[in-house]
Amino acid sequence: MKVLVCISNVPDTTTKITFTNNNTQFNTAGVQFILNPYDEIALARAIELCEGGKGTVTVINVGEASTEPTIRKALAIGADDAVRINIAPSDSYTVASQIAEYAKDKGFDIILTGRESIDYNGAQVAAMVGELLNIPSVSIIKKLDFDGTTATLDREIEGGKEVISLPTPFIASCAEGVAEPKIPNMRGIMSARTKPLAVVEPVAATALTSISSFETPAPRSAVKMVSADEVAKLVDMLHTEARVI
Amino acid sequence: MSVLVYVEHAEGKFKKSTFEVVSYAKSVADKLNTGLTAISIGTVAQDELSSLGKYGAAKVLSVSAEKLKSFVNQAYASVIAEAAKKEGANVVVLSNSFTGKGLAPRVAVKLQAGLVAGAVALPETDGGKFSVKNTVFSGKAFAFTQLDSENKVISLNPNSYQVNEGGSAAQVEEFQPATNDSDFKAMVKDIVRASNKVSLPEAEIVVSAGRGLKGPENWGMIEDLANALGAATACSKPVSDAGWRPHEEHVGQTGISVSPNLYIAIGISGAIQHLAGISSSKVIVAINKDPEAPFFKVADYGIVGDAFEIVPKLTEAVKAYKANN
Known part of the structure; x- marks a missing residue:
């Protein structure tokens, strides 16, 4: 079995988000980049599925050379090999196009992504790759079982779940619950340095969207404190002043 | 040119997020001086469908084919793209719900459309551009995402647009799309909903x-x-x-x-x-x-x-x- 995990390189979750160039560019100064937390879940499940010689896990990233520490981290966690498509990502469609182009003739049985990247949150790449490859895609799964021929997935829906059964090949985007992220051990970190990381030149793909500017949320007004002895007053304020109940 | 909105339902009933998305799509259509058509897939009663007129849909395409009763995003995306072509719609609006997240990207690829996910405001159309405010960095910021393609897909965040009422009943039309067997490889085996929980x-x-x-x-x-x-x-x-x-x-x-x-x-x-x-x-x-x-x-x-x-x-x-x- 061959599993492909799509990973992205994102600002650490503690990052304070600011912009430069008249709010047209994300300010990366001093920002620590990490492996997207949801992609860690996808990677962990891929490794579990392939354990005991049942298959191999390849990770793919669309990005410039600066993303290689994140790719090495994925190798340290347990991926067998890695591919970097050598282009800065511009929008979800171009990223999906690069991944689909690479994957189309490699015979991957299962392709996994995180449910979304925590920078642009599009949650688009998995379903776009599915469409470009004309294979089923399931977005935002909480569980993935595979018996060798058929996969059973729990897809999150509002207020519950849908249980989906499907054959390979397919692509799915993983949320919490699919697996526990794995922490690389010393052997993993050592071996990551020598695992294959292929750099592949991109194909031509035109972006369909572009970000013209950014904005940070308006600052909120100062907090109004209510005494712990006057809880009923809070209810009154929520009704008469805030008008939310 | 027109606007098409996909209306999600749970067991035949529309919910508030659907009314939000129809109200939003109606405002987009008004902005573009065009009309709004809704598309519903699965079993929904006639009066429930026509009630979408209240929120601004002039027409509702209803797809009630047995094969399309349960949600398969690949097949639903084909139906929505076909409806968009039939209606001459170059803007498609969906909810950025769990279902919308699996559907919108496939619709966008089929229509060669730019997709803005997680919209929180109406598009700005000044100077011939089409730009939509959406959440990025998991809520730490907003972006103005410009859709540079002729066709456009927008998915609207829940609780981000006010429900507007005031329209009259919509005209309901049965729509029989072409279906392709290769779209039905995934199958819904079961749906589990916690009955008394608010989503x-x-x-x-x-x-x-x-x-x-x-x-x-x-x-x-x-x-x-x-x-x-x-x-x-x-x-x-x-x-x-x-x-x-x-x-x-x-x-x-x-x-x-x-x-x-x-x-x-x-x-x-x-x-x-x-x-x-x-x-x-x-x-x-x-x-x-x-x-x-x-x-x-x-x-x-x-x-x-x-x-x-x-x-x-x-x-x-x-x-x-x-x-x-």
């Missing part, structure tokens, strides 16, 4: 609790308060990581982003990752025993004190208020 991403009020609750056995009072308010329950990351509450209740940067009218945070300190997921909430209440908790910096109302004393009192006060109003 978190769509909830108007959210009651959320953190490590300050000390253990899963203490969630009864959180559920009582949520029930009194008709609210959904949520939690912080440490709580779902510890297995006190299910993952789908985890709100924050690596969980669910919510934008309710009222978010009540109980015993949550207010780490930057949690605050990212709730920053679009209209009113925030923080209850924490630590007066220095970062949550008070973003809250509109705050109470410093012991959650175990305050929450039951708050529940009583809410019940008393509900009884009198």
